[in-house]
Amino acid sequence: MTMFGVGENEIVPLLTTVAGRDLDRGELEELFARAAWSGIAEPGDRMAGALVAQLGAAPALRTLMKSPTAEQLAAALEIDKPTDAQAAIDRWMPRLKPSDALAGLKRAARVGARLLVPSDLHWPDGVDDLAEHAPLALWVRGTDAALDALSRSIALVGARAATGYGEHVTMEASAGLVDRGYSIVSGAAYGIDGMAHRAALASHGQTVAFLAGGVDRFYPSGHDALLTRIAEVGAVVSELPCGQAPTKWRFLQRNRLIAAASRATVVLEAGWRSGSLNTAGHAATLGRPLGAVPGPVTSAASAGCHRLIRDYTAICVTNPDEMAELAPLETAPALFSDASDPGSPSSDLVRLYDALSSRSPRTAADIAARSGLSIAEVQGLLGALELEGEVAERERGWVRATRG
Amino acid sequence: MTMFGVGENEIVPLLTTVAGRDLDRGELEELFARAAWSGIAEPGDRMAGALVAQLGAAPALRTLMKSPTAEQLAAALEIDKPTDAQAAIDRWMPRLKPSDALAGLKRAARVGARLLVPSDLHWPDGVDDLAEHAPLALWVRGTDAALDALSRSIALVGARAATGYGEHVTMEASAGLVDRGYSIVSGAAYGIDGMAHRAALASHGQTVAFLAGGVDRFYPSGHDALLTRIAEVGAVVSELPCGQAPTKWRFLQRNRLIAAASRATVVLEAGWRSGSLNTAGHAATLGRPLGAVPGPVTSAASAGCHRLIRDYTAICVTNPDEMAELAPLETAPALFSDASDPGSPSSDLVRLYDALSSRSPRTAADIAARSGLSIAEVQGLLGALELEGEVAERERGWVRATRG
Known part of the structure; x- marks a missing residue:
């Protein structure tokens, strides 16, 4: 079995590694396609952004692999100018090498980099404001x-x-x-x-x-x-x-x-x-x-x-x-608003809150162990919550602030 | 004969000195009244500004010398609040001493200070934008x-x-x-x-x-x-x-x-x-x-x-x-616009211009002598005109710029 011409034995473990979790078939294809697109189109390529937005990353990559004519690509993009489509083909085709995408994924796996796609829970929403110029994927070490x-x-x-x-x-x-x-x-x-x-x-x-x-x-x-x-x-x-x-x-x-x-x-x-x-x-x-x-x-x-x-x-x-x-920070209640969504930032906050006591001061390390969050995550959240008066630092650690 | 209770033998020569020229009877009274008002009202006194604007400086001073009631002053000011008028009377009456005005004029004459009133050619127009808060007179050494x-x-x-x-x-x-x-x-x-x-x-x-x-x-x-x-x-x-x-x-x-x-x-x-x-x-x-x-x-x-x-x-x-x-400077033609008014800044410009040659460079001192302006005036005007391309400085002095 192959995926975009690459052997699945080789690609699936790599994709699972850079995703940081198991993926279904559709997710695997999406991830591979975005990995490939991030090497095919230069950052900010409006036409690539439009094509991926129009068809989805994997169908867009399949379309490209069929060596479309300028007219076919223009039709897929719903644009009137085959010359723009031809220019895009001229930019993209020389880089359409699944082996390059594979190499990039191998390097990423070697340094422990992850590949984020827009559907990811940790995808930074702000970049979506770039619309057609938004990144197709983000490679992350952190x-x-x-x-x-x-x-x-x-x-x-x-x-x-x-x-x-x-x-x-x-x-x-x-x-x-x-x-x-x-x-x-x-x-x-x-x-x-x-x-x-x-x-x-x-x-x-x-x-x-x-x-x-x-x-x-x-x-x-x-x-x-x-x-x-x-x-x-x-x-x-x-x-x-x-x-x-x-x-x-x-x-x-x-x-x-x-x-x-x-x-x-x-x-x-x-x-x-x-x-x-x-x-x-x-x-x-x-x-x-x-x-x-x-x-x-x-x-x-x-x-x-x-x-x-x-x-x-x-x-x-x-x-x-x-x-x-x-850019004033939101107040705590707003941060808690979608706490029912596990894995969301708000869910981290709920877990942090559960690990806090209003009477016994606890160190960041203790709170991290109790909540399952990293110490760095705990410190970041505590800083934000302290600003909002939700938590307070005592001599021997952090406590939940009591209200009224 | 007296003017506002001061002997004319004494006051007229003083007023002529601080005016820098001979004045007719109306001008003398105006000048004395404004000299007096500048000592009676504190700077920016809105009521004094309004009264002088309403009646003229000399009639306003005469009104005050009659020790008006609050109602009379309010009527003169065309305001509804006798309390405001009473407050003004309370501020002004203790300072209503023609001898103080005389003393101020004597000191001014001694140091060569002049007294400018709004009708003066050299009165700075900008201060009139202060409206009721405009100064009633300006004492000047320069x-x-x-x-x-x-x-x-x-x-x-x-x-x-x-x-x-x-x-x-x-x-x-x-x-x-x-x-x-x-x-x-x-x-x-x-x-x-x-x-x-x-x-x-x-x-x-x-x-x-x-x-x-x-x-x-x-x-x-x-x-x-x-x-x-x-x-x-x-x-x-x-x-x-x-x-x-x-x-x-x-x-x-x-x-x-x-x-x-x-x-x-x-x-x-x-x-x-x-x-x-x-x-x-x-x-x-x-x-x-x-x-x-x-x-x-x-x-x-x-x-x-x-x-x-x-x-x-x-x-x-x-x-x-x-x-x-x-605050961009006007172009030269605008400066020349009211050149027919002798003594105006534009008239100075015409005199300066007449003293310049387009061929023979002349020093500022030479131009001052030819135009009857001071060297400082000539230098100021030349600076402005140079900026506008009307004059140019050569190695041995200034020339009128040739156009076209």
Whole structure:
């Protein structure tokens, strides 16, 4: 038996590994097709997004494997321009190699990466706002808790060529937002991005790094140790299969994921032409709140931030409180609303709540053991709940807050 | 013969001196009455403004000298509330001493101060936008050119407790705006204000200082030399008669004059509660463009500027070009529009233009001698005209630009 021309003996165990659970036949085909599509179409390919949305990932891949004419593809896409369809065929066909998809899956399995598809419980809803430009799949090295925490994340981005001022402000911002229950999203670049991740880790907060290449090869290489640590306690995410190298185009498209996955974007330090202004542009296009941190007008490294405030209606933000105001967190009752759905973030909250006592203080490790959640997940949830007055930290651990 | 109870032998020569020209009987009475009113009513007194607007300054003073009842004053003001009228009577009557007005005029004459009234050619039109809160008179030590230059002025204000950063940015701003043909308005305080004036003077630009007390006693005393220099080549202006001390209230009211007399206000450095935010508030209330210069978020001295950008829709301005954009200067043809009115700014322009050649470069001193304008006036006008491409500076002086 084969699936898309690949032997099932080989592919099914791989797919089960990257899914992290057993899958039925339809799920296996969906997963393989999305793995393949993530290598066939470049990030943000509108035509690929439209075809997959129209037919489903597996039927779309089957259509492509039949070497359709431009007219056939245009008909499948319900578009009038065979030239657009022909251009898509010309882009996709050279990459239509099931063996490439297989190689990507093998590399993913080797580094323990998972493959998320939109139906996944931990799929970050924010990226769906990209519509036809949404990613077809996400390759992840990290925890479910970190993925779930994207729903309360703020992106902290900025220039690689950061100054001491920019790094200092980024550290304060990241640590301060973690203290307020937020997760920190960034791009793992040198300078501001790296500082944002590091400060989040140092504050025991959640952090997610979006990469422009495969998650098997951390980029930049000088951040290998940092990204390894993020993959352990947070998450490293890419829409490109393992083995793929970052390119200029992929960096720009990666920026759209940072903006879309977060509830707000803050640019901490950026020169007049910094790439982080591209992320800011995506946030603005998506209608996500956008903040920029001012700096000395004598510093070229802040010129991009001033430009955003002056010409692109970014909000001037000067401290973590003002950044948090860009995307206020929901109150606890809202978090509990769909607790009946097992595996949902709310279900984690119920389990955490069950493991808490209102009288005996319990450590995060104790709560993790009682709830079956990881310590990192417990710490993230406790931080958010503390902010909402649902839990309190005592000298010897955490207690459930008593009301009225 | 007496005027408002003061001997005419004494008062007429004084009034002629502070007017700077011969006056007819009506003008003499108007001038004396406004001199008196400027000592009777505190700056910004809405009731005094309304009474003078209703009756004229001299009839209003005569009404007051008849010790009107609250009902009579309310009738004159066409208001329904005799209590408001009574409060005004209570404020004004203790100060209704023609001898005080005489003393103020004597002090003014001694220091060479002039008294401007709204009908004066050099009265700054901007302050009339204050309506009932407009000043009743302005005491001036300085040049007509400096007063006229208020029509192309930008107010540069900020905290007394300025940092090296704030002073540096202020120096660049003031010099850069002077280079672009603007006059610089400020409040002569230590810190940002003082730097704004100094840099304008150093760049041979026009500058005007508004004081909260009489122009005979410069405040702060540490800026005596600076204010003396401003009075020589620019102008020092106050709505309070000579001999009056600055008070907290008068500083706040002085700020409204800075905002109203200028075409735009820029706050260069200000703490969270700096008095310069009061000036910014006046500018915003008047609908004048308001700019603020960002600084490090780690500097408390910039917190007020960030507050203005964040919460009060001040424009983020980072250099003189962006400040100039707040209040673009008219093009040359508009400046020439009412050239038939002798003594008007446009008339100065015509005289300057007549003194220029399109072939022989002439120095500012040469042009001043030919036109009958002061060197400072010539330099101010040349700066504005150069910006508009009407004149050009050659190695040995200025020429009229040839067109087409």
